[in-house]
Amino acid sequence: MTPMISSVGRFEQCYVVPIRMVVTGAVVSIGSEEEAKAEGMEAAGTVVMYPFQAISHLGPMVELAKLTHIHQPSISFVILITPAPVDTGSTKKYINNISGTTPFITFHILPTLSLPQDFYSDFIDLAFRIPELYCPVIQDTLVAISQKSSIKAVILDILSNAAFQVSTSLNLPTYYFGFIVNSFVGYEQRATDALNEDKCIPEGPTPPAYLVGPLIVDGGDQTDPNGCLKWLDSQPPKSVVFVCFGSMCVFNKEQLKEIAIGLERSEQRFLWVVRNPQWHSGVQELDLDAFPQGFLTRTQDKGLVVKNWAPQRAILSHESVGGFMFHCGWNSIFESLVEGVPMVAWPLYKEQKMNRAFIVEEIKVALAVEMSSNGFVTGEEVSEKVRRLMEGEEGTAVRERALEMSARANAAVAHGGSRGLEFQKLIQSWLH
Numbered sequence: 539m540t541p542m543i544s545s546v547g548r549f550e551q552c553y554v555v556p557i558r559m560v561v562t563g564a565v566v567s568i569g570s571e572e573e574a575k576a577e578g579m580e581a582a583g584t585v586v587m588y589p590f591q592a593i594s595h596l597g598p599m600v601e602l603a604k605l606t607h608i609h610q611p612s613i614s615f616v617i618l619i620t621p622a623p624v625d626t627g628s629t630k631k632y633i634n635n636i637s638g639t640t641p642f643i644t645f646h647i648l649p650t651l652s653l654p655q656d657f658y659s660d661f662i663d664l665a666f667r668i669p670e671l672y673c674p675v676i677q678d679t680l681v682a683i684s685q686k687s688s689i690k691a692v693i694l695d696i697l698s699n700a701a702f703q704v705s706t707s708l709n710l711p712t713y714y715f716g717f718i719v720n721s722f723v724g725y726e727q728r729a730t731d732a733l734n735e736d737k738c739i740p741e742g743p744t745p746p747a748y749l750v751g752p753l754i755v756d757g758g759d760q761t762d763p764n765g766c767l768k769w770l771d772s773q774p775p776k777s778v779v780f781v782c783f784g785s786m787c788v789f790n791k792e793q794l795k796e797i798a799i800g801l802e803r804s805e806q807r808f809l810w811v812v813r814n815p816q817w818h819s820g821v822q823e824l825d826l827d828a829f830p831q832g833f834l835t836r837t838q839d840k841g842l843v844v845k846n847w848a849p850q851r852a853i854l855s856h857e858s859v860g861g862f863m864f865h866c867g868w869n870s871i872f873e874s875l876v877e878g879v880p881m882v883a884w885p886l887y888k889e890q891k892m893n894r895a896f897i898v899e900e901i902k903v904a905l906a907v908e909m910s911s912n913g914f915v916t917g918e919e920v921s922e923k924v925r926r927l928m929e930g931e932e933g934t935a936v937r938e939r940a941l942e943m944s945a946r947a948n949a950a951v952a953h954g955g956s957r958g959l960e961f962q963k964l965i966q967s968w969l970h
Contacts, residue, residue, distance in 0.1 A: 583688035585615050585968075586680065590697040591622040591668070593629045593785055594869050597755030598720055599695070600636055600643065605750065607642050609958070610965045613690065615643045616683060620672055621650045636756075646683075648675050669700035677704045690968050693718070717747040718964065720868065722950035722957060725751075725943070726896070748964040750957055752872040752947050754851070764844035766809060766853055773807055776860030779882075779924050780853055781810040783865040787886060788813075793914060794828040800920025801841060802833060806928045808841045809859075811848045854879050860937075861927045863920075866890040871897060878944035880936040882907060882923045884915065903940040905932060 585606070589599040596617070603615040622629065633645050651671055683689060694701055717733065732738055733747040762768070770778060781801065783789070789797070794812065801808045834843060850870070853859060854877045862874045863882040871893060874881055881904035883894040897904040907923050909915045927933040950956045 583613065583690040584683060585613055585690050586618065586683060586692045587615060588618045588676065588692065588698045588701055589695040591620045591629070593632055594867060595695050595697065596629060596632065598753045598869065599693070600640075601753040601755055602693070602718070602750065603643050604640065604756075605753070605957075605961060606965060609961045610968075611642075613642075613965075613968075614687070617643060617645050618676065618679060619645050619647045620668060621648065646679065648672060648679065651675070666697075666700070669698045673701055673704055673707075676701045677707055680704065716745040716964075716967070719747050719749045720751040720753045720872070721749050722751045722947060723749055723960075724946050724950075724956075725749075725901075728900075746963075746967075748960045750960050750964065752876060752950065752957075754872055754876060755869055762849055762852075764842075764848060766842065766844060766848045767856065769842045770809065770853065770856045770858040773858040775857050777928075778807045778809055778858050779804075779861040779863055779928060780850075780859050780879075781808055781863045782848065782850060782870075783811075783813070783884070783886065784867050784870065785813070787865060791828040795830060796915060796917040797920055798829045798833050799917030800924065802830075802837055803917065803921040804924040804928075806840070806924050808837075808924075809848070809853065810841065810843045811846070811850075812843060813846050861924070861933070863924065866893040866897070868893060872947070875903065875940060875943050876947050878937075878941040880904065880927060880933065880940040882927050884909075886913070901939065901943060903936050903943055905936060 585603070587599045587603065589595045596619075599617060603617070606613060607615070619629075619633065636643060637645060653671070654667075680689070680692065692701075721730070723730070730747070730749065733744055736744045738744045779801075781797070797810070801810065837843075851873050854862065854873050859877075859879060861882065862870075862879050863884060864870050864874070866883050866885040867890065871881075881897060883898055883904040883906045885891045885894045894904070894906055898906045905923050905927055907915050908919055927936070
């Protein structure tokens with residue numbers, strides 16, 4: 539018998555879903571479409587999304603909502619936003635842009651909570667403690683939303699899955715429904731085979747996996763205050779290596795100096811985005827003391843150094859860009875692959891070392907930097923890998939592989955491609 543909880547409203551189906559494989563799933567079933575109609579609710583209902591607070595996690599959730607809406611226009615989306623205790627990227631600007639252009643997506647900003655005295659702005663506290671602290675707020679929010687609309691699914695970022703316990707506190711039956719994966723057919727073939735062949739869960743069947751990628755985050759605001767694109771317009775085709783390490787990267791002065799030394803010694807053209815995150819230093823200006831004396835002057839004919847932000851997607855699609863040195867973030871991998879740009883892999887944290895192994899050893903679209911046990915990379919190593927990517931035989935090989943993977947990725951998103959078919963299966967699972 540389907541349980542009825544009047545104080546909670548109607549949860550038609552609730553997923554809980556993780557992100558690299560973007561999302562996992564849980565389903566909570568309460569009520570029916572007929573009951574929702576009887577109480578004046580929107581029969582098509584609402585999908586609630588709860589991403590981790592970094593923009594690199596929010597973006598794929600938004601793209602998932604956009605693509606789902608294409609296949610099921612009657613579904614609306616509410617995205618829950620946790621106020622970040624640190625500035626992890628241009629989240630506010632991005633939200634404002636999406637809000638003004640995408641009426642079927644509503645952002646619900648959760649209240650700011652007082653953090654414990656022992657809270658640290660490191661990855662562990664950001665990833666695990668904040669979602670736990672917000673569970674009571676998530677519960678109240680879901681109850682409020684369910685009073686107005688039939689909730690078809692709740693999709694959780696893998697770093698927000700502490701909210702999975704909310705269903706228990708509401709006495710709702712919950713089970714894993716499946717995996718929504720930011721990948722595509724023919725990309726992570728061995729992992730896909732393991733999921734499809736029930737090799738992942740020893741004591742039961744593996745939930746279905748929906749390969750709805752590649753989900754490429756819409757660049758939104760493509761303003762270019764630092765003149766990156768204009769500078770690229772003046773460079774030869776495939777001659778520039780783009781150097782960018784994501785929105786949360788913090789390098790010390792010694793490492794920044796080594797990167798500068800390596801780029802200069804490589805004698806290659808480069809576009810380098812240097813971030814000085816606010817939560818680390820309190821300022822957002824370039825610290826010129828971090829560069830070798832005279833570096834900017836000596837490299838002004840071949841290089842451009844910009845602070846904090848650049849339109850990454852537009853840069854990677856520019857014909858002058860021939861390589862990408864980066865932190866092995868999953869979103870950035872797809873942005874580079876779709877454009878056929880080969881990479882130099884420099885992982886920093888989380889799952890990025892696993893990502894490096896995949897793109898270097900499995901699909902062979904990148905060269906890996908060698909680093910010390912504490913993660914330090916010398917200028918000599920930077921120089922060598924940049925030269926090998928841009929000039930060497932290894933670089934030619936990974937460039938060819940990157941173009942092959944680009945063709946596969948673009949075929950997946952084309953009309954009749956695997957992404958559309960996977961979305962149809964996913965949405966049907968919500969509606970039945």
